[in-house]
Amino acid sequence: MTQPAITVQRVYEPLPEDGQACFLVDRLWPRGMSKEKLAHVTWAKDVAPSTELREWFHKDPEQWDEFRRRYLAELDANHAAWEPIVEASKAHPVVLLFSSHDTEHNNAAVLRDYLMKKRRK
Numbered sequence: 001m002t003q004p005a006i007t008v009q010r011v012y013e014p015l016p017e018d019g020q021a022c023f024l025v026d027r028l029w030p031r032g033m034s035k036e037k038l039a040h041v042t043w044a045k046d047v048a049p050s051t052e053l054r055e056w057f058h059k060d061p062e063q064w065d066e067f068r069r070r071y072l073a074e075l076d077a078n079h080a081a082w083e084p085i086v087e088a089s090k091a092h093p094v095v096l097l098f099s100s101h102d103t104e105h106n107n108a109a110v111l112r113d114y115l116m117k118k119r120r121k
Contacts, residue, residue: 006115009096010099015038020094021088023041023043027045049067067110089119
């Protein structure tokens with residue numbers, strides 16, 4: 001049996017309207033985005049990288065591999081933050097929303113891969 005998908009999407013794109021569970025996975029609220037527009041989105045800010053890690057990576061995006069390593073360590077130490085997303089993904093497709101301009105090198109992409117591995121266990 002195939003499990004529902006976990007996908008990533010910029011929060012500024014039109015939100016899915018087909019019953020997918022949406023989680024905003026940024027620590028900071030997206031600039032220019034109203035609470036009303038994201039009324040059906042769960043803000044899972046505790047699953048986002050720590051402020052220190054986010055600021056460090058923002059200063060030096062060339063450190064992608066090291067960012068991934070450090071963020072995965074933070075996730076391993078914070079089961080309570082990501083377990084509800086894994087549980088939701090067992091019943092419904094899940095969309096992880098992020099605000100970064102870089103659609104490949106962002107925390108949501110790392111988190112998606114991490115959650116898919118955890119869900120298989």
